[in-house]
Amino acid sequence: MTRWFTRLKFRMENDGISPERRKRGALMGLASGCLVGLGYILQKSFVKGFAYMAIEVAYILFMVFWGANAINGLITLGSVPLRDHSLMLMVYGFIAVIVTGGFLCFWGAQIMGTYKEYIKKSNEHYEPKTRKEEFRIWLHEHTAIFFMLPGLVAISMGILLPLIFSISIGFTNYDANHQPPGHILEWVGFRNFKDLLAIGSAAKTFFMVLGWTIVWTVCASVLPYALGIILAVLLNNPKVKCKKIFKLIYILPWAIPAYISLLVLQSMFDTGYGLINQLFALINIPKVPWLTNTNTARLALILISVWTGFSFPMMLSENIIKNISKDIVEAATLDGASPTRIFISITLPLLFFSISPLFIMNFAGAFNNFNLIYLVTEGGPGGVLSGYTLGAGTTDILISWLYKLTTDQMKYNYGAALSLILFILIAAFSIFNLRRTRAFKEEDTMQ
């Protein structure tokens, strides 16, 4: 902060603007601060000034007739059941807050803009431009914002607003017994988080689910990648024939829509008549109760994750191995390195290096693999007997438990609190890891 001030001071002392001009510019800025656009009007930029003023009038009208009420609704969440719908009031409140935030940014920006414009115009060498030219310059300065707009709107409306909204539900008592509009919701502070993270049956379930989630995430991300890399390396052996057929077969699991292969594999793991137990019967292995026993169900899930997940890393690493520069390999061969040596010292490091960012994303993908868990076991078997509460089963991971909390259990508040916990876990993990990957570091050097 102090550095920023010293830099600003330095710039102010060295830009050759007289204190008189600066003072008048600041006055213009002050005028704009009191009444949006006033500074522009004083400088005779009438179109801009009145346009900005219109924005302020629109904002004030919005707040008087709608916004103030909405923000009040966000704080109280309503008072009369059936008339006030707490969730709606919450959303309206957020919209009012977002609009206010946007207006404050605009207000600050136009104060700075007024000041800068005055400094620019009061320069002796300043040549007045036509309105058309000015408009063109204004457009040019704001190109980036216009291009960013579609994506930013989509992200803020489609991801951020739902995210903020669901996080704030985590601070209310919204559940099966408190459903708007029949009930008015209340803010309960951190009570839901206390229930989930501190002592209690819900907390016990949370940590049991978290434990399996961690085991699952590691297995379901490492094993498919390991198999994929092994296959790619084996296929890279020039002596292996029929590579195309093998590759074609290995790509199949990736090309089939996930929910279909999951449902098919689920039926193959059926204890009574599933294909796997029938094949086991041929070689006199007793029937395995695949999906009705906790440990075998977990094993089955991991096997299925390998089946569905190894194709992509295989294709990827095959591509990477193929693209390793022939020069390096040739140079190494000339220096007398054996093929094994080349493989260990050149191919593998380069492979791991290029595959790591995608592996990290895959790690997050396994953490969030709701489809696999839910379509194969629905989180079961047996939750209650093993001490799980709130509908969780022994193979539930956090994300599938969240789904159950919000659909079957109607514990919307717990579900939302859990989504905030997930948010923090994923964000911390991904920021920590992505900062270190090449994709991000190269960005740093690019500018």
Place this chain on the structure above:
Amino acid sequence: MTDEKTIAGNDPLDALTAPVAAEEQKPKKQKKMRKMTLGSVIGLIFTYLFLIIVALIVVTPIIYIVLMAFNAQKSMYLPTIFPTKYSVDAFVRLFEDTDFLIWYGNTLLIGAMNAVACLILVLPTSYALSRLRFKGRKNYLMIFLVLQMFPGTMVIIADYVLLNMLNLLDSYFGLVIVYSCTAVPGSTFMMKGYFDTIPREIEEAAMLDGASRFQCIMRIMVPLAKPMVGLIALFGFTTPFGDYMLSSILLSDPDKFTLAIGIYHSIFSQKAADYAMFAAASLLSALPIIIIYMSLQKIIINGLGGATK
């Protein structure tokens, strides 16, 4: 020992014996080579064994589902491993007893809408991130990177309530909004990565000739980035084929079901499920996607690999 060797090396007589020694060594080397080939043959056998076992494991469920689709019996509970009688009854039942074609049409429609929506949202944003330099650009990149990790499942309550307020439950439009918005961060990042590989000079030359930024995107960037544009459209198109969770919550009208919900609710999770019909439905709904993915695999892999480079 070493002293003797150096002395022997210095001896002029040694020069005469040297070729002999080399000749003696030659057969030894060949023996070694033969051993190597023996080792590599064993290695090759194990390689093939491993490759074939994996291939068998991969193919088994696929063959199983194909055979089941042509099974004359409804149930999956067979006395033998594979069905003994085959017929196309399951396909006939599928078209006569269920709304399979309606589900198919819905899924195609949602997919097409989603592909277009994704491109509209992604193209300008990724262009700005790749070509323009502005305040906060790096922060945007970071936000996009982090947001792409979030699963839609996390905010289902919020999505449900918000779409309910907008009266967009049970409409394709609502579903497409959620699909395309959640796809924006990841796709933008991929697209931006691809744009970065296109040289700036082409565009600069066009701008000197008076082309606007918008024209640059439509006339230069999109044609040059065809593989990635196609890839993002393809991912958008296939999203409703693979999604069960979101569509099952947002759609409740049977006439608006997509393939995933239709197959799961009306066939798979029924009591005494018609397994042959399920197999037939799976086969028919997976086939086009399999064909698309198989024929475009090179583009997809290059596209995804390029995004992270």
